[in-house]
Amino acid sequence: MTDGTDRPHSPQPDPASGSGGYGYPADRISGGYGYPQPGQAAPQPGANPYQPEPAPGQPAGAQGFGPPQAQPPLGAEPFPPGGPAPDAFGAAAAQPDWQAMADRTEAQRRKRRMLTIGIGALAVVLVAGGAAFFVLNGSDGPGKEPVTASSDSPGPSGPSGSADPKTPEDDSPTVPGEPNLLRDRSGKMGIALGPGASLGELAKRTEVRFKGTADSYAQGAEAGVDVTKSFTVSTRAYNVSETGSRMAVSQGDGVSYSFELGFEVVNGKKAWVFRVQTGDKGQAATAQQVVVDNVNTTRTWALLTGTYDAEKKTIALWVDDKQAGQAQVSGIWAGPGPLQLGRARHHGIWSAAWDGPLDHIRVFDQVLGQEQITALKNNKPDKKTRSTHSWLI
Template sequence: MTDGTDRPHSPQPDPASGSGGGYGFPPGRIPGGYGYPQPGQSGPHPATNPYQPEPPTGQGSGAQGFGPPQAQPPLGAEPFPPAPAAPDALGAPGAAAQPDWQAMADRTEAQRRKRRMLTIGIGALAVVLVAGGAAFFVLNGSDDPADKPVTASSGSPSPSGPAQSPDPKTPEDDSPTVPGEPNLLRDRSGKMGIALGPGASLGELAKRTEVRFKGTADSYAQGAEAAVDVTKSFSVSARAYNVAETGSRMAVSQGDGDSYSFELGFEVVNGKKAWVFRVQTGDKGQAATAQQVVVDNVDTTRTWALLTGTYDAEKKTIALWVDDKPGGQAQVSGIWAGPGPLQLGRARHHGIWSAAWDGPLDHIRIYDQVLGKEQITGLKNNKPDKKTRATHQWLI
């Protein structure tokens, strides 16, 4: 195959076996064919050009012109039928007709080019179809069903045209950050942004955004104010992925000064890795005044878990849920309302920042009521109860 700029060599067919003649002549007419000695001659014969035009007959003494000599039939054989004569330029009979080799070569080349273009076109179409199918799979596939968010429906097509959404959304509605503030997490229910510390970053995935912490002192995020009124009932929930195997690692907490008011995360308790929800019941973070609920019979590292801590102000109880399974509860005298804002990725212990989280977080929600099993199951499946409104939520 060529690129179409140079004409390929087109070999001509061999003469039929036993014909002894040149191309386009009846068998037996030509004893030698092109390039062979004429009768009565010997020695090498100069090569001939099949595309060279035949000189006019009758020029020169005894000249036979281009083509085969007029041989006589053998004795006893039927005479050869006369070759048809081709008219000359004036329409008079002239020399014997010869095939138009140039025209034949042009037709052959045109057919080859047509077949070549057809083959190339079919191949290109196949490549486009395969690439389009692969692109559709990549753009529409998902390798993690848990990463599929729930989005508001914009209506389904109908015979009269597409349905209109009663509440059209803008690109800012789906942004995880405040417009113009790429390091400030946007509150989807309230008005409290959370600013990322220098060691925290956002991770953009196919269907969601997460905030990532690397377990260092500068890896945290802080709200502008307290997000929870700990003197009343509340629930705090976050989807967490913990990388650390040891130490104290807090995903969500509130408070500064001497101590936290509450903290939710990971800790090694009595030699076991566990999820923990802990509250401070006395002033200034005294260890003796802390109360906690511990869940140590589930995986706590390198796996996603929905952690939900609740406080019932009427019953004076705290509880911890892992995914949508209850992990137990504890009786408390109340929760100390320490000063300071909401924190992600760290907690305040004895006047210093500690318990740096190592891993990503998302789906962070706060409610001013105690959530039950049905509501927490909805959070786990990313289908929150529409009748239960969060007071604050980030990265959902």
């Protein structure tokens, strides 16, 4: 038997005349193994020339490896008629069962195919289950994803629903080429990050993170809203601190803020607050506020929304999509200065540094009602409630 490879060999010379074949002496009688040499007695019929001699004391005819074996009579067929022919070594050549081998191979193929299908189906179920778990649970900590996509964002075909294909810049949270300048998704006003503020890149969104220090803030290029007219300001906020004053969004860089929205300890209680300044001196006596202290204010995401109705002269604070209260005001002082994130201006100095992340920052030039703020909470504002400016949505 070979493995299909030609083995190296050397040609052998033809045997000399009168020799017994290749490698045998000339005086040996050819004709096969078991024949006697000259002077050797010929084997008796039925004797095995390769069987060893009986041991001393053993009866004649006894074989050294057990009882004598019966030999077929001369001329008899050594194998039953119709049986397999002997191979080169005298053993019957076994024929493989090709059909059984084919059946086993096909069964193994079916088993592998079913196993592959089963693994694929399991992967689909796991992915679908993970997506369902994510949608049902929403975001409940920093770094978690919002539940739905925003309609303020460019549509699937391009910005503002245009037919132009989207580019990577359309989804960028920052101005192209300016990694520290937040891109306005609804207008043209960028917000520059201070040295202590940073962006947190997540799978489907970006958040701006503040450390609660003086250099951790972000500042817009101009005022976000005209406080002499109706407006709404909103952000998703995650507050880490349990003490002090922490403002997520404010406006103004003069002697005082015009408005501020965030967290504060009021009368010993942790509370969300929306406060406006009605006098140009920035005194506490001329400030008006709406406070809610019966909800969780730390280490949980909350949608904070403050509104001003210029006709009714009222301010209101909403937490998620529930109105916490409202207050009557004489108006809002239009102090100088741009929109701020993560700090507020008090008595000519910066204070109230925010500690935690913010995202989904929007301002509107109108007063939003219950239905519209619920849409904001679900991150699905309708097209009629388009923000004038928005960042990180």
